[in-house]
Amino acid sequence: MTERSSVRQAEKSDNDSFFCRVYDVTCMIPRGRITSYGAIARYLGTAGAARMVGWALNSSHSSERFIPAHRVVNRNGMLTGKHHFGNASTMQQLLENEGFTVIDDTVLEFGERFWDPSLEL
DNA sequence: GGTGTGACAATGG
DNA sequence: GCCATTGCCACAC
Numbered sequence: 001m002t003e004r005s006s007v008r009q010a011e012k013s014d015n016d017s018f019f020c021r022v023y024d025v026t027c028m029i030p031r032g033r034i035t036s037y038g039a040i041a042r043y044l045g046t047a048g049a050a051r052m053v054g055w056a057l058n059s060s061h062s063s064e065r066f067i068p069a070h071r072v073v074n075r076n077g078m079l080t081g082k083h084h085f086g087n088a089s090t091m092q093q094l095l096e097n098e099g100f101t102v103i104d105d106t107v108l109e110f111g112e113r114f115w116d117p118s119l120e121l
Numbered sequence: 122g123g124t125g126t127g128a129c130a131a132t133g134g
Numbered sequence: 135g136c137c138a139t140t141g142c143c144a145c146a147c
Contacts, residue, residue, distance in 0.1 A: 036129085048130080075130065125146085
C-alpha cells in the first residue's frame with residue numbers, strides 16, 4: 001500500500017495518469033517562478049523519472065489547458081525543450097515576459113527564482 | 122507483453 | 135572542470 005495508490009483511489013479519474021499530474025503541478029507554478037524537471041518528478045514521487053516529466057510536457061499540447069512549460073527547465077536552468085514550443089524563441093520570450101533573463105538558452109535567475117513544489121506545495 | 126524512447130539527473134574519467 | 139556514460143521510470147509502438 002503506497003501513498004500513490006491511495007491518491008489514485010481518491011482520484012479514480014482520468015487524472016490518475018502521470019501526465020495529468022505533471023500538467024497540474026506545472027500549472028501550479030507561480031508567475032515569476034521557475035522549477036526543474038527533477039523537482040516536479042520528485043514531488044510526484046518518481047524522482048528518477050525526471051525524463052518522464054519532460055516527455056509529459058511534450059504531450060502538454062494534447063491537454064486542453066494551457067501548460068506554462070516555459071517555467072520548467074533542466075537542473076542547469078537551460079531551456080532544453082524550447083524547440084517544442086513551435087518556435088525556439090517562444091519559450092525564451094515567455095520567460096523574459098515573466099521577468100527572467102535568458103541568455104544562451106539559460107535562465108540566469110534560475111538559482112534565485114527556483115520554485116520547488118515539494119517545498120512550496 | 123517486450124522493446125524503445127525521451128524537453129533529465131547523477132556519476133565517472 | 136568539462137565530456138561521456140549510465141540509470142531511471144512511465145508511455146508509445
